[in-house]
Amino acid sequence: MTKHLEKLIKQLEVEAIDSYLFIGDSPRFPPRIFGGQVLAQALNAASRTVSEDRIAHSMHAYFLRPGDPSKRIVYEVDPIRDGNSFTTRRVVAKQEGKAIFNTSISFQGLEEGLEHQATAPTVPQPEDLETDAEYWERKARENPEAVHPAMLSHPIERRTIDPRDEDNPQPKEAVQHFWFRVPGNIGDDPVRHQTLLAYISDFGLLDASLLPHPYTPSSQELQVASLDHAIWFHQAVRVDEYLLYTMDSPSASGGRGMNRGSFYNREGVLIASTAQESLIRVRKPS
Structure with missing residues (x-):
């Protein structure tokens, strides 16, 4: 693993400071935080509050304010539902007490069912x-x-x-x-x-x-x-x-x-x- 990849993974896999509270850092690239970073950190935080037999299947998010890469991000996970088949988490990302991002993420255990998919494009x-x-x-x-x-x-x-x-x-x-x-x-x-x-x-x-x-x-x-x-x-x-x-x-x-x-x-x-x-x-x- 290169040092750049190791650093990226360390940033995306947020630090747990309580059962449902996490902290994330950013690369120091002004003027604002890359949206994919906040998506990944929020998903990582929520995933670590559910049982290992459940994996994320959908995520719906809104970017509310530009993030400041010089400041740490607090991720608050709300365990709003633990059902028999699905688990739901809501995550709010904050800087200086203000929400910059929120998302709902649904998790499910492995199941079998009907299958079909779109055809992949033909490309080099x-x-x-x-x-x-x-x-x-x-x-x-x-x-x-x-x-x-x-x-x-x-x-x-x-x-x-x-x-x-x-x-x-x-x-x-x-x-x-x-x-x-x-x-x-x-x-x-x-x-x-x-x-x-x-x-x-x-x-x-x-x-x-x-x-x-x-x-x-x-x-x-x-x-x-x-x-x-x-x-x-x-x-x-x-x-x-x-x-x-x-x-x-x-x-x-x-x-x-x-x-x-x-x-x-x-x-x-x-x-x-x-x-x-x-x-x-x-x-x-x-």
Whole structure:
């Protein structure tokens, strides 16, 4: 396990200070906390308050305020239901006594039932694509000041299919894909694998609603933020094996964009699904 991956896992697996109270740290990347981090930390906190025979199957969250990466986050878990088949937890993330995020998470034991799934898209395999780190290394050689050092040393290996030109974004179909994996031995704990998938689920999801427009999340004309986020876990998750994250945006209106995502393994099995509404406000010239 690399030091960057070890540090990420340590941050996402929050510190328990009481039975239903946890503390989480953030990387010091201003100006605000990455939404996927709060999703992952909240899921990790809630998962550690349920019995080991139950695993998360759905998570529905709202981002309420921008988080400050220089301050620790308090996660308060409310054990609102322990039923015969399902367990429910509500989590509120706070900084300085104010809620910045809340979520409801449902857990279930393993059951058998009817099965069907959507067909995985046909895309190039990960070995045929360069990593995002290699892409940003090329960009850094062209313009070192334009690339944040974090882009060159991220612990998650990503390989984007048909990456967009960040300097000259042209409108295109609102569909994008990338392969990813956690390149290291992270063990078999299902909570750890779900925690990391929740973290990754916020990568690029907002971007899908910008694809039909000449903007990226870094465009100065835009104010962008995640408003809500949902995850459904359909199958057992292993993030140390390549997974395909495919995203699309069926609609944008009213200063908001709707985004959907699906995670498939290399055998085409649908592992998890996501949905998110985001703020994509075009600022008026001053």
